[in-house]
Amino acid sequence: MLRIPLRLMRSLFANRTTEWAKKDWKEVNEIHQESQIDPLYRKIKYQWQHPLELKKQYRERKQERExxxxxVPTQEGKLVIHSVAPIESVVLPRDDQIFAVLKISGFQYKVTKDDLVMSEKLPYDIGQQVVFDTVMLLGTPQYTLIGRPIVNNARVYATIEQQTLSDKIIVFKKKRRKxxxxxxxHRQEITFLRVDKIEHEIKDQPASLFLPIR
Structure with a gap:
């Protein structure tokens, strides 16, 4: 490979002031600086920099796929009546007769009134009341509301009772003869919630979503 001294290259570009000449000189200077880098340093830099570039490309491809x-557009929830009675005759049950499937931090919990729920840590203070509207399903003795994906006009009220840590688990690793x-x-941060009440409405449901079951 023919190597041109840097002094000679400077003299070649000394009298050229066009934009292309400046760009060429910049590239030549970068090539010269890279040639002065220690090959061992270049190898070590590649070993730690290349995985980072691969991770960056993976994140970009993942974001592009997403x-x-x-x-899928959100649809109205489906109301399933457990009898052939008309919707006008259906009355709201007592609070202790309602259960709901609630989604909190990616996990689903089946809850009723006065239940104690242990979930992942939530950023709330002790004694604060929280309202959850991510109700996936709601059931009573008279009817069932199926969310697609969530039930409209359904809310679960809960109070933060405790912010604590879970029981300790031991992580043990060993390699024999090494x-x-x-x-x-490890102790995971968790939150305890007390379910106060479950609210919902059925009068606003369109008649096309009623599905009676005999």
């Missing part, structure tokens, strides 16, 4: 996904042994514990 943007190209066609979102002298490798590691032992550590």
């Amino acid at each position: 943007n190209n996904i066609e979102r 002298g490798y042994k590691k032992n550590k514990g």
